[in-house]
Amino acid sequence: MNPLRPFRRTLWAPLSAALLGASALLWGRQVAAEESAAEKLFREGRALLVEQRFAEACPKLEESQRLEPSLGTKLNVAYCHERLGAVATAWVGFQEALTTARTEGDAAREAFARSRIEAIAPRVPWLRVRVSAGDAGADQLAILIDGAALDPVAWDKELPVDPGEHVVAAAHRGEVFWQTTVTLRESERADVAVPPAAPVEPASAPAAVSRPEQRPAARRDGAREARSARAAAPGAAGRFVYEAGVLVGFLWLEAGKIDGCITRYGTCSFNAETDTFLAGATGFVGYTAMERLDLGLRAQIGLHSSEGILFALGPSASYLLGERFRVGSTLLFGTATHTAEVYEQGGYLPAGSGAGYGDEGPVETDLPLGFSLGLGAELGMKLMDSPAGSLFLQATPLFLVGADGVAASLPLGVAYRWN
Incomplete structure (x- = not known):
């Protein structure tokens, strides 16, 4: 029998407790820091929202929601998008908030979300991208709206998009072979037909398309969003x-x-x-x-x-x-x-x-x-x-x-x- 074994057991218990306590303390401080940052971003975003500086308010509220998701912040994000003129993004956000409020049993917020959905719904533009069912190589075809890849299940279906200009593109094997620009106003509907993919010529192949992180269709740059906010809100x-x-x-x-x-x-x-x-x-x-x-x-x-x-x-x-x-x-x-x-x-x-x-x-x-x-x-x-x-x-x-x-x-x- 090793004479040091009882001593090691005696030493291991307090050492393990100390390590666990230090880890818990560090984790708690990190969580508190994140919560503090989320709360600070929420307050700043709300202040900008009251001042009608929507293009600045929305990113802060979105980051606050990412750090610390909550129903209240989600409603504020959707409301900010509405005032910014991004009615489709706002409509989707209120739909998500309605589901969350219903799950949490929050009747007041559920009623608010429903009222905003009813107010926004007639203003939402809709875009349908039609893809030929017999298009050769469709399994290697990609449809992009404003640079974001569109899931194949959404092809040939109407999608809510924000008012403004949208670039619809088609790529085959990662190479863009067709694109067009569609301008939609509030309440308008548009159909875009994608032509069949042509064989890609290596000597004249366009530049490969990078696929950024998928975001809701119709998100525009800040300058256009600011103009829409002033025009629409x-x-x-x-x-x-x-x-x-x-x-x-x-x-x-x-x-x-x-x-x-x-x-x-x-x-x-x-x-x-x-x-x-x-x-x-x-x-x-x-x-x-x-x-x-x-x-x-x-x-x-x-x-x-x-x-x-x-x-x-x-x-x-x-x-x-x-x-x-x-x-x-x-x-x-x-x-x-x-x-x-x-x-x-x-x-x-x-x-x-x-x-x-x-x-x-x-x-x-x-x-x-x-x-x-x-x-x-x-x-x-x-x-x-x-x-x-x-x-x-x-x-x-x-x-x-x-x-x-x-x-x-x-x-x-x-x-x-x-x-």
Whole structure:
């Protein structure tokens, strides 16, 4: 019997425990560091999401989900893709979140995911890649969408893709022999037919295709994603919006009750009507109370060719319809004036009018509408997007009723809305 064996047994027990404890401690610190990094990325991504910097927010949220998968992060990733304009990627993400929420019994998140799926589904473009069933060498054929290999089970089936340009290519034995570019807008569908593979000539063979890590079809580069986010995404709730624009149009005004001319029978009054050209400016300052809905204050001021002004101001609601159109309504308070020629009818006009008793000559007089109430409308169509906001072609008709007359205008112009 070895005399050192009891000693070795006595030494091995505490040494093993120490090694196991150190390993557990190191593993725990590594997990904690990863969890801390995931939480930090999630907070940064959420902050960028609130600021509508979607192209920067999505990668942080995706990395947070990779480090520490959770249903909440998954929903945030899908929502970020939706706001970025990547509606197909968002639709797939919400579908996955719906399944997870249903498995975990989270009714609130399940309902949220379902509501987003229903909202996004009509906007998703679909692409079908048709491959000839009798194509020679089909077992060595590869179909790629934006560089990502498409599983053969997905051939000849409609696939959700994000709006924008997509490159569809076909390779035989690793060599590209055909490709085309397809541009899809929201809700559109397209079919692409792949021609039969031609024999590959060694002398003129194209460069071999490298197959990157497969990602969802239709993922675009960051610049295009940023443009889509500005074009497609409505404003997130909890931010201020500002708008300024110019307008030209038509103004009809009937106003000008004049008391004070003297006749044999007492005082008299005159009214005048005018159709005139209007030019001016419009503005809106508001707050996004909920997605797509801005509440605030709208003002419109203009000068017209009958030497008068139009001014109106009031609370306004503005709503984004789809991705290009905006409608709104305003309760207006304002006034309008114009200069017109009126005629004495059998009386004396006030001193300095230039007309006397019995004259019927014209007298130029300012005719005010007085304090007025009315309604206005907003009809806008988006022309372009920029990093800070959007440019709209806009009509802002209004109707005012005052103590001494009425006014109506139909102006058309352009306005820029800062988000």
